[in-house]
Amino acid sequence: MEPGDHDGTPDDETGETEPARRLALTRRSALLGLGAVAGFAAVDVGGFAYAGGWLRPGTPTPLTPARFADRFEQVSGRHDGFRRNHAKGLAATGTFASNGAGAAICRAAVFRAGTVPLLGRFSLGGGLPDQADKPDTVRGLGLLLQAGGQQWRTAMINLPVFTDRTPEGFYERLLASKPLAGTGKPDPQKMAAFLDRHPETVAAMKIIKQSPPSAGFADSTFYGLNAFWFTNSAGATVPVRWSVVPQNAVGPGGPQPPRGKDYLFDDLIRALAQGPLKWRLLLTIGEPGDPTNDATRPWPQSRRSIDAGTITIAAVQTEQAGNARDINFDPLVLPDGIAASDDPLPPARSAVYARSFTRRAEEPKSPSEVNVAQVLA
Template identity: 65%
Template sequence: MISRRNALLGLVAIGGAGTVSVGGLAYAGGRFPADRLTPADFADRFEEVYGKHTGFRRNHAKGVSVSGYFTANGAGAEVSRASVFASGRTPVTGRFSLSGGLPDAPDATPTVRGLALLFHLPDGEQWRTAMINLPVFLDRSPEGFFARMLAAKPLPGTGKPDPEKMAAFLARHPETAKAMAIVKKHPPTSGFDDSTYNGLNAFRCTNDAGDTVPVRWTLKPMQPVRPGSTTAPPGRDHLFDALIANISQEPLRWRLLLTVGRAGDPTDDATRPWPAGRRTIDAGTLTIDSVQTEAAGNARDINFDPLILPDGISASDDPLLSARSAVYSQSFTRRSGEPKTPSPVDVAKGQ
């Protein structure tokens, strides 16, 4: 029989670079008790793990800005009165990224991919959401995320986490071990364009009749899905280069799917998927038709705070939501006051 220790050590390898920053959208922080963790603690830990890179995000540092639009078909209005779900087109500013705090890290297929969006709604209203290409998040609480970052810090000699520290962490956090097992069953696709992006956290949607239901959202690619490469393609920025080339040839599209939860479905635990067979509403199509090097005035300077929500969408009881909001703010404040250097991903070179 395989020992518990060996089983946990096996989980350390799941996702390659993802064990360090899997789903790393700074899902940590929030309204902490005065004698416990603070948003600054999390920003400091990102700098401890990845080093300090002035002017860049503390996590998901490597990325490009994109723009496009969302075309709603009206179906989402069944569960939410948010104007974004009324039939019509909404301008969108977005950002594709890789998890981790290194703005010039070589692209690796297992590294967690992110897509953050800002929907520009009428009358100055906004909806901001940050998603990743994992089916579940690896941590249930801010404290778990904080501990995992240190346990998964790469060793200088190997570039991989200390297996003993990671195994000890997983023994203390069985919910993370279960989530990693789920992630292992969903290997990454070939690139940004054919990835499915999940919001992971639950939210509450309220319609015109005042009915409220729990909802999770997903962006499902309309491009053909291809398996990820098991060997690293040439080029430090091969994932971004492919994304840039694809958008320059034709727009990329995803369907926005709203999964409606039922009574008893967990809304406070992003490590647990909802049961299969939950009703899904196809709310419309996201189109990305332009990509830009990060610079002043585009997504580089946007804080994709998950609690900036339109009327008709509200936060659930998931403790990670207020946590994410607080740490995003801390990271944004730090980088806003720092000198900027050019983004390592130059869109002009990839076209």
Template identity: 45%
Template sequence: MTPPRPPLTGRQRTLRIALISSVVVVSAAAFGYVGGWLAPSRLSPGRIVDTLEHNGGDHPGFRRNHAKGVCVAGVFEASGDAATLSRAGLFAHGVQTPVLGRLAIPGGNPYAADSSVPIRSFALRFTEANGQQWRTGMNAMPVFPVTTPKAFYDLQVATAPDPATGKPDPAKAGAFFGAHPETHAFLGWIKTAKPSASYVTESYNSLNAFYFVDANGKRHAVRWSLVPDASDAAPGPAGDADYLATDLNRRLAAGPLRWHLRVTLAAPGDVVDDATVAWPADRQQVDAGTLTILATQPQESGPCRDVNYDPLVLPDGIMGSNDPLLAARSAAYADSYRRRTTEEARGESAR
């Protein structure tokens, strides 16, 4: 039996308290620096969210981006083919994992017409049997426009609506894109992109890279996509600003909706920390399983309303890459979540 430790002397207690206090102070200082509190000129999550709020308008209680959307619920059934790449329990053959998701369009206006933007998004929260979660936000586009949080902030400033016209100033936007050649791939795509008539026929991409970690601790750089079974989108009804939700409910009334989760593996030399660079189409892919959506709930009262789809909430077996956008997304999502839930608690929500 281990003998009891002798009581601490006064000097030892003082040293221990000092040590604990120093750790708290250092941690707080580091957190303050990340938050921008100790460096007012430094880009902070709050400043990023401020620009989104400015551009999208004042809509208390709503997300500052992807404000318009609908909750969906379903299940993910693993094929087992990704189990050699990741030790995450949800990839084991035949495992069924409940999923809570949200389909949405970009922008801070929850009343925007579905045809106002050509991009759709899909956020998911997988909850494993052991309680660990995987949260991911994907977009129906091939690449992200910019590489860094600062460039994303500058993009929001450059494309802010002009008070006189309600639209971005072409000169400011043009100057931004001219100074950022990394946006060329995105611009090449968006020039021909058109608003789809259905959430269900879209493929959604992680854009950022992550690492799958296998049972031996080996890391595999990956991106993932949701690829739909459906491919029969028709033009949205004329005059219906909310045709995406209408189409989604109509399809669900006829039966469940399915996507395949396809994981793409990077090859040696592929860029892992830059979401503006697409990997070549010949990269190895693995069908990790099938996502089945069974039902919808309205966003104002559905269970996804209070979920922060932070892309760095990851289970054992998945890790974030060094892409700087990941940490920025995580911090900005947290700030947006804090604002909207505080507004709801104060009764300021416009819902």
């Protein structure tokens, strides 16, 4: 699920050798897109997938990373060299300035007071690298932060909950959401049948519709969606979900009329030409009874959140070799102090990202749809 490309999430690989080491949805009208992805492969695909419980070796047609990648190609076509989901994007560079507050619940070096570099990627859900920007297309933000010789990678989207609880559910929705040749929209009967079988997706969509998209990337809140375990220096462990909340002054709220095919990315490029953009990293702490294995269900708004510091994006770059084009925002690349929970989606995402990356790494690379220099010319 490339994040899942995600439709969510769900929605490429571990990637421990790319330059970053040296320093995760189709449209909502089609019931969203998967989750975010990227990167360099060095992951045991079978191990992660089996650990997630979604490979079915004893069945005639087991759900495998290869089948997921094939399905993305069947829905969006094959586009050599691009991610199978969240294909359209821009690389980014910046910093994370930790205020030290996160260290109360997590011993990872990234939460010690201080500033560390980051690589990132802004993207749109779906497998079309040249799709036209639309306000309701899922937006993604992938981040790679490095501190203390360890990396933390996360792929977030601008939806408050995920549309699917399990990899199997995501795959079923992907099948049901394939556009018909005559209308360009999913088969309504197949989609209705899917929703009848998955009331959790219906409930998630109601929540998502209550949070209309903002005008652009700069004023989007991005959510990690899945729960992880955070452990502090004293050995205390708590469940955590995180989000990044914009701190940027933007124009009038609400979706703006499209001004060109790439208007969301063009606006981001022009905004950064005027100065850095900032988001606050919030760590929300779960309490007993809060689901850690179901990304379709939100935690109560009353849960305590810690403002852990400021994410600053200083610049974006046209995707090319050596920047975030080659980073896999694998959700299981975690530093000491952060561990996966019982949520079945991250292991599946990790495995599918790896399969996607190994394919695109061997393919010729076409020019990026979004070119920073052309926008600023």
